[in-house]
Amino acid sequence: xxxxxxxxxxxxxxxxxxxxxxxxxxxxxxxxxxxxxxxxxxxxxxxxxxxxxxxxxxxxxxxxxxxxxxxxxxxxxxxxxxxxxxxxxxxxxxxxxxxxxxxxxxxxxxxxxxxxxxxxxxxxxxxxxxxxxxxxxxxxxxxxxxxxxxxxxxxxxxxxxxxxxxxxxxxxxxxxxxxxxxxxxxxxxxxxx
Amino acid sequence: xxxxxxxxxxxxxxxxxxxxxxxxxxxxxxxxxxxxxxxxxxxxxxxxxxxxxxxxxxxxxxxxxxxxxxxxxxxxxxxxxxxxxxxxxxxxxxxxxxxxxxxxxxxxxxxxxxxxxxxxxxxxxxxxxxxxxxxxxxxxxxxxxxxxxxxxxxxxxxxxxxxxxxxxxxxxxxxxxxxxxxxxxxxxxxxxx
Numbered sequence: 001x002x003x004x005x006x007x008x009x010x011x012x013x014x015x016x017x018x019x020x021x022x023x024x025x026x027x028x029x030x031x032x033x034x035x036x037x038x039x040x041x042x043x044x045x046x047x048x049x050x051x052x053x054x055x056x057x058x059x060x061x062x063x064x065x066x067x068x069x070x071x072x073x074x075x076x077x078x079x080x081x082x083x084x085x086x087x088x089x090x091x092x093x094x095x096x097x098x099x100x101x102x103x104x105x106x107x108x109x110x111x112x113x114x115x116x117x118x119x120x121x122x123x124x125x126x127x128x129x130x131x132x133x134x135x136x137x138x139x140x141x142x143x144x145x146x147x148x149x150x151x152x153x154x155x156x157x158x159x160x161x162x163x164x165x166x167x168x169x170x171x172x173x174x175x176x177x178x179x180x181x182x183x184x185x186x187x188x189x190x191x192x193x
Numbered sequence: 194x195x196x197x198x199x200x201x202x203x204x205x206x207x208x209x210x211x212x213x214x215x216x217x218x219x220x221x222x223x224x225x226x227x228x229x230x231x232x233x234x235x236x237x238x239x240x241x242x243x244x245x246x247x248x249x250x251x252x253x254x255x256x257x258x259x260x261x262x263x264x265x266x267x268x269x270x271x272x273x274x275x276x277x278x279x280x281x282x283x284x285x286x287x288x289x290x291x292x293x294x295x296x297x298x299x300x301x302x303x304x305x306x307x308x309x310x311x312x313x314x315x316x317x318x319x320x321x322x323x324x325x326x327x328x329x330x331x332x333x334x335x336x337x338x339x340x341x342x343x344x345x346x347x348x349x350x351x352x353x354x355x356x357x358x359x360x361x362x363x364x365x366x367x368x369x370x371x372x373x374x375x376x377x378x379x380x381x382x383x384x385x386x
Contacts, residue, residue: 012272026218026226031242031320033219033226041267049224050270051244053320074234077243077322078315079205089319119361121368122271124316124323126282127224127246129270132368168312168379175314175325175368182375186361 003027004092006034007052007129016041017048025049030089051128057100058087058176060118060160060184061110061137067157068181069108070172083156083166084174085181096133104137107153113139118183123175134180136187160185196220197285199227200245200322209234210241218242223282244321250293251280251369253311253353253377254303254330260350261374263365264300276349276359277367278374289326297330300346306332311376316368327373329380353378 004027011019021037035049061069070083086107090099097115104110118134164181166172197220204212214230228242254262263276279300283292290308297303311327357374359365 008270008272014274015269015272016267017269026228026242028228028240028242031226031244033224033244035219035221036269038269047221048269049219049221051224051226051246051320052270053244053317056317056319074209075315075318076208076210076229076231076241077201077245077320078318079201079208081207082318119363120366121371122268122366123368124246124249124321125268125271125275125367126249127244127270128317130317131366168376170312173312173314173324174318175316175372178314178372178375179368182371183361 004032004052004054006032007050049127053089053128053130054092055090055096055131055133056087056176057090057096057103057133057135058085058174058180059100059104059108059135059137060085060180061104061108061112061140062160062184062188063138063140063157066160066188068160068163068184069110070156070158070163071107072154072156082174083172085177087176090133097135100133100135100137105143108155109143110137110140111143112137113141116187118180118187121176121179132176132179134176134183136180136184160188197225197245197247199225200243242320246282246321246323247285248283248289248324248326249280249369250283250289250296250326250328251278251367251373252293252297252301252328252330253278253373254297254301254305254333255353255377255381256331256333256350259353259381261353261356261377262301262303263349263351263356265347265349275367276365278370280369283326290328293326293328293330298336301348302336303330303333304336305330306334309380311373311380314369314372325369325372327369327376329373329377353381 018039026033088103116136167178211232219226309329360371
């Protein structure tokens with residue numbers, strides 16, 4: 001597998017910080033941690049550490065009846081089960097749309113004939129360059145696919161407005177899912193104001 | 194300063210993972226990285242690493258004319274300047290509302306007489322337990338405050354719908370800002386459908 005490059009590098013011309021060194025602290029296939037030695041905007045010396053899991057994709061797969069597919073899996077860092085939208089990491093050198101197609105096949109066992117990029121967001125930019133790309137997938141067709149062995153997933157189709165209500169009321173708390181559903185609702189029109 | 198505890202621990206009773214060990218990889222005042230030795234849901238052995246910057250708060254400070262305050266600062270992990278909403282990390286053992294009051298004073302030089310929690314979201318739950326708490330602050334009063342030395346901030350008041358449009362069109366890409374503005378717009382009503 002291609003190794004994920006160290007981000008960020010080099011300093012932007014308009015950066016008020018100066019980077020003096022980059023020390024790789026940790027790397028596994030899913031996460032890279034780098035400590036940068038810096039001169040802060042006020043001129044003092046310090047460190048700025050960046051955790052980079054790579055970018056990710058989130059997919060609102062909407063069928064002909066206006067229902068969206070939710071998937072349920074276990075969130076290890078929060079030690080709880082939760083409903084969310086299909087999605088996952090963009091592999092190094094993978095095109096985001098290719099990643100979205102792959103995740104939709106793996107997690108939802110679906111292929112889509114109609115893909116629309118809805119936007120992209122920075123998830124936790126204080127510590128990470130991770131960017132999440134949101135997609136609307138329509139013209140869906142079921143396929144036989146095989147989930148990754150570590151992922152335990154159940155699935156449900158629910159009206160788009162019900163899914164948005166789950167985000168409003170704290171029942172579905174993935175930031176990427178809420179943003180993707182909000183943008184999908186705005187694109188498709190309707191009562192999700 | 195109180196040290197941030199290692200999260201998650203212990204295993205939830207309904208977890209399909211088993212945690213065998215926790216190894217602290219890195220810790221600075223802003224980030225903790227822990228590698229957990231695990232048995233995966235399929236029974237295989239592996240590691241699951243968690244990067245925890247702690248929780249954070251984001252504040253939509255809305256004045257009597259329906260304008261929201263945007264702040265601009267430099268995002269080191271992305272090496273670019275960006276507009277966003279006031280906010281920042283919740284310190285260990287700090288109450289989230291207290292953190293929101295502190296950040297609004299530090300970043301916006303404002304105090305608010307009326308605080309409303311709008312919701313909370315997981316930012317990047319595949320690698321982190323980090324939760325973002327969104328607040329609406331009204332009944333605003335300017336104070337003299339001192340920004341932290343490493344933060345370089347300019348500020349602008351803009352109509353709430355204009356700020357939401359910046360999120361829709363990729364000009365403001367902080368996930369927490371977009372979610373907070375969406376929920377603030379829904380709470381306040383109006384044309385932000």
